[in-house]
Amino acid sequence: MAGDTFPPDVNGAANFTERLAVGLAQRGHDVHLMVPAASRHHGTFLEQHGGVTLTVHRLYSTRWPLHDWLRFATPWRVQEHAEAIFDEIHPDVVHIQSHIVMGRGVAQVAERRGVRIVATNHFMPENLLEHTGLPKGLRAKATQMAWNDASKTFHKAAAITTPTQKAATFLEKSVAVTGVLAVSCGIEAGHYTALDTRPAENRIVFVGRVTAEKQIDVLLKAMTLLDPTLGATLTIVGGGDLFKQLQTTSRDLGLADVVTFAGYLSDDELRRTLTESTVFAMPSIAELQSIASLEAMASGLPIVVADAMALPHLVDEGQNGYLFRPGDSRDLADKLTTVLTAPDDEYLAMRRASLKMIEGHDIERTLSVFESLYRGQPVVPSTDAASDRAH
Numbered sequence: 001m002a003g004d005t006f007p008p009d010v011n012g013a014a015n016f017t018e019r020l021a022v023g024l025a026q027r028g029h030d031v032h033l034m035v036p037a038a039s040r041h042h043g044t045f046l047e048q049h050g051g052v053t054l055t056v057h058r059l060y061s062t063r064w065p066l067h068d069w070l071r072f073a074t075p076w077r078v079q080e081h082a083e084a085i086f087d088e089i090h091p092d093v094v095h096i097q098s099h100i101v102m103g104r105g106v107a108q109v110a111e112r113r114g115v116r117i118v119a120t121n122h123f124m125p126e127n128l129l130e131h132t133g134l135p136k137g138l139r140a141k142a143t144q145m146a147w148n149d150a151s152k153t154f155h156k157a158a159a160i161t162t163p164t165q166k167a168a169t170f171l172e173k174s175v176a177v178t179g180v181l182a183v184s185c186g187i188e189a190g191h192y193t194a195l196d197t198r199p200a201e202n203r204i205v206f207v208g209r210v211t212a213e214k215q216i217d218v219l220l221k222a223m224t225l226l227d228p229t230l231g232a233t234l235t236i237v238g239g240g241d242l243f244k245q246l247q248t249t250s251r252d253l254g255l256a257d258v259v260t261f262a263g264y265l266s267d268d269e270l271r272r273t274l275t276e277s278t279v280f281a282m283p284s285i286a287e288l289q290s291i292a293s294l295e296a297m298a299s300g301l302p303i304v305v306a307d308a309m310a311l312p313h314l315v316d317e318g319q320n321g322y323l324f325r326p327g328d329s330r331d332l333a334d335k336l337t338t339v340l341t342a343p344d345d346e347y348l349a350m351r352r353a354s355l356k357m358i359e360g361h362d363i364e365r366t367l368s369v370f371e372s373l374y375r376g377q378p379v380v381p382s383t384d385a386a387s388d389r390a391h
Contacts, residue, residue, distance in 0.1 A: 002082075002106040003097030004072060006035035006056070007049065009210060010225060010238070010264060012291045013122035016185045019096045021049035021218075022369045024165035032089055034082065034102055036061035036073045057085055078105030084163075091115055093374040095124060099153035107156045118373050119157035120183075121171050123150065124213075124286040126308070149177035159373045163289030164310040181379065186366030187294045189358050191267075193299025198347055202232040202340045205277040205301075207270065207292040208284065209242030215283040215306070218329050224253050225333035230340050234259045234281075237274060279339045283290075285326050287311050297358045302350035304335045320353035346374045 001021055005014040021031045037043075037058040043280050047056045059073040082105055094110040095118045096103030101118070123146075154160055154175050161183040162168050168180040204223075216236065226232050236246075236259065243261065250259045265273065274280070280296035282305040287293075293303055293314050303321035303391055305311040315321050321336040339350065369372050372379045 001031060001095045001097065002034040003191045004100050004102050005098070006033060006038075006039050006071070007213045009070075009259045010119070011184070012289070012318060013097055014340045015230060015291060016120075016122070018049050018185070019188075019363060020095075020367070020370065021054055022052050023363055024370070025052045025054060026365065027371070030089075031055070032057060032085065032091070034059065034085065034106055035079075036071045036102065038071065052070070053299060055080065062104065069259050074099045075101050076107065078102055079109050082106045082109040084114070085114060086110075093118060095120065095374070096157075099123065107153050109155045116374070116376065117157045118161070118370070119154055119155070120172065121150075121160065121162045121167075121180075122288060122348065124288060147174040151177070158376065161370075161373070164313045166310045166313055167288040170309070174389075181369075181380075183369050184361045184366055185291055185294070186361055186363035187291065187298055187358070188363050189298040189361070192271055192295060192298035194351065194355055195275060196348075198344055199276060200252060201278070202231055203228050203277040204234045204279055204336060205273060205296070206234070206283075207237040207274075207283050208282070209291075210236065210238050210243045211284040213284060214240075215266055215285060215327065216242070216246055217333060218248055218327055219281055220246065220253055220255060220259065221329035222332040223255055223259060225330060226336045226337060226340075230337070232258065232336070232340060234261055235277070235378055236260065236261045237265055237270060237273060239264050270295075271299070274301065277301055278319075279304060279336060281332070281336065282306065282311060283324075283326075283332065283354070284311070285309065292305045292359055297354040300351040300355050302339050302347070302354060304332065304339060314357070316357065318349050318352060349367065 003017050005011060005017050007014055021033060027214040032055045034057045037060060042058050042060045044057045046053050046287060061073045064070040064072060076103060084339045086109060093116045094106055096107055097120050107117055154177055160177060161181045162171050163185050165182040169184045171180050172178055206219060208241055210216060224232055248263050280301045280303045282290055282293050285306055285308040287309050289310055293305060298302055304324060305315060306326040307323040308326045312323055316324050324331040325333045367380050
């Protein structure tokens, strides 16, 4: 398995790669990972992840200067290391989680050696372009160049997946491929706790990177539009390059007493925060699935998310939450108000609907699908029933 991000990085792609590797190892597979070193300390390590031991080949890497933690392996060294690792372990299949550096190099080696390649796309240009320093006027061209580059790697794969059908359709158009499969990232829903009563306070929660594409400023402005008598508070869980800037924005908007920037939390702290919250908000415009939203649903929370990219597939409008117009703080505030003021029976019904919808995102199903893809067996792709109902 190869990718450009892996724990201790905190993001959806890193978390999925870890969860998939752990699940496969628990099923008896010998899993090796090729990822950038998280520091100057590089080499091959036996690491504990999720209670199992994984072999992690961490290649020498350098930090991207315009990002606070993103690191890339040296491109011309990736194939050299991959050749040596292939000689040692003779892999049956390669699963790349990124086409940018690590996945590209490993795919080239796998293709030369006739090793089956499965590729999963977590990439959206918006997630990276803000860290390039490019003027906005050049970003459309850069986006097209990025997809053209991605196409070269994805065309080497025997199977391509992405987390949702909407994301699959988008990828097919972007890199000129067909047959992209929608396979949920999956979560272990049993690790989350849902209350069977309504929380006593109106607590809104956001979980994710504190970066531009998440549009947290839209959520902050929405907080200023809520009726003060609701007593609503907002907890922002996560870190990123806009952390301090948005803290300043929050103070400037007069929200210092109602908005908490919690930063990174441990798994237990995150689960407790979700359990104790009333509603989950996700204003992002560049989500291919949003594991954070899935975790919120597994905690029994109604969700209010932007009607953008793949987020709509998580919402059965009015049943487990609402969609709002991307970038529209007024609409977001209105939808949050609808949840926060719902009668108890309607609110609790939304909680139950979230729990019901999460059943289709069980990690065990995800693991079985990927096992079939690794063996070249046919699979039944997941469908977006919620999106079909909502639209």
